[in-house]
Amino acid sequence: MTNETIDLMLKHASVRNFTDEKIPSETLKMLIDAGRAASSWKNFQSYSIINVTSDETKQKIFDLQPQKSILGAANFLVFVGDLNRAEKAVKLHTTDFYPTGVENLLITSVDASLAAQNTLLAAESLGYGGVIVGLVREQSAEISQILNLPDYTYPLFGLALGVPSRHNDVKPRLPYETVVFDESYQVQDDEIIKTYDQVQQDYAGERRVGSDWSDRVAAQFGAEPQTATLATLRDKKLMRQHRK
Numbered sequence: 001m002t003n004e005t006i007d008l009m010l011k012h013a014s015v016r017n018f019t020d021e022k023i024p025s026e027t028l029k030m031l032i033d034a035g036r037a038a039s040s041w042k043n044f045q046s047y048s049i050i051n052v053t054s055d056e057t058k059q060k061i062f063d064l065q066p067q068k069s070i071l072g073a074a075n076f077l078v079f080v081g082d083l084n085r086a087e088k089a090v091k092l093h094t095t096d097f098y099p100t101g102v103e104n105l106l107i108t109s110v111d112a113s114l115a116a117q118n119t120l121l122a123a124e125s126l127g128y129g130g131v132i133v134g135l136v137r138e139q140s141a142e143i144s145q146i147l148n149l150p151d152y153t154y155p156l157f158g159l160a161l162g163v164p165s166r167h168n169d170v171k172p173r174l175p176y177e178t179v180v181f182d183e184s185y186q187v188q189d190d191e192i193i194k195t196y197d198q199v200q201q202d203y204a205g206e207r208r209v210g211s212d213w214s215d216r217v218a219a220q221f222g223a224e225p226q227t228a229t230l231a232t233l234r235d236k237k238l239m240r241q242h243r244k
């Protein structure tokens with residue numbers, strides 16, 4: 001048994017190509033409100049959303065991170081991990097404030113991600129489409145400046161939204177039993193990786209651009225992480241500076 005909601009979720013595919021049609025502002029507000037209805041850590045709602053619609057700002061972000069979805073989107077929503085409001089709340093009660101560290105980073109990132117996914121799903125339910133653009137973190141310092149982000153905030157990812165001009169096929173996920181375990185974790189052997197590389201190759205067909213799924217995993221996790229995010233987090237007082 002399924003229903004309209006589950007069908008919609010199972011049909012998700014990122015959209016990176018948009019028509020020129022705008023999303024009416026009251027519709028966008030409704031989509032974001034649906035997003036903001038997501039669960040959040042202790043209801044702190046530790047994120048903000050910058051709604052970028054002007055060609056000028058989209059172009060500035062695109063110049064840094066040239067992905068066509070940024071320019072083509074009706075709305076490029078930048079989700080910002082945010083403890084700036086928290087600072088104001090804390091100061092009502094104490095002069096101590098500890099915004100730094102990994103736990104806080106996870107709190108803000110998870111909250112923002114849940115809101116973004118809900119927003120995207122709401123958009124998809126009305127026939128809009130979108131894609132999350134995480135690579136903006138490679139230029140997080142410049143993007144923070146463009147968006148005027150204050151201390152205790154950092155840009156997590158963008159969400160490009162608009163009317164699709166091209167739909168992608170639904171991408172096959174890893175097999176259920178390689179991701180979902182009964183009762184306790186089961187370490188997988190590399191056969192499942194090879195099999196999934198093949199599944200992805202079959203899916204990509206002629207669009208295949210030469211790298212396997214595991215190649216892309218290796219490119220990401222087989223190299224030192226890029227440092228722009230850490231530098232921005234330090235600049236925004238969300239990570240401690242190196243001890244001398």
Ligand SMILES: Cc1cc2nc3c(=O)[nH]c(=O)nc-3n(C[C@H](O)[C@H](O)[C@H](O)COP(=O)(O)O)c2cc1C
Nearest residue numbers: 012013014016067131132133134135136157168171
């Ligand atoms: C945190 C995050 C960051 C992402 N960053 C990008 C990005 O910078 N550019 C892009 O084209 N897609 C990006 N994506 C979209 C993924 O590539 C996409 O969701 C994934 O390949 C699965 O495809 P699907 O969404 O069509 O099912 C991102 C997705 C997530 C969750």
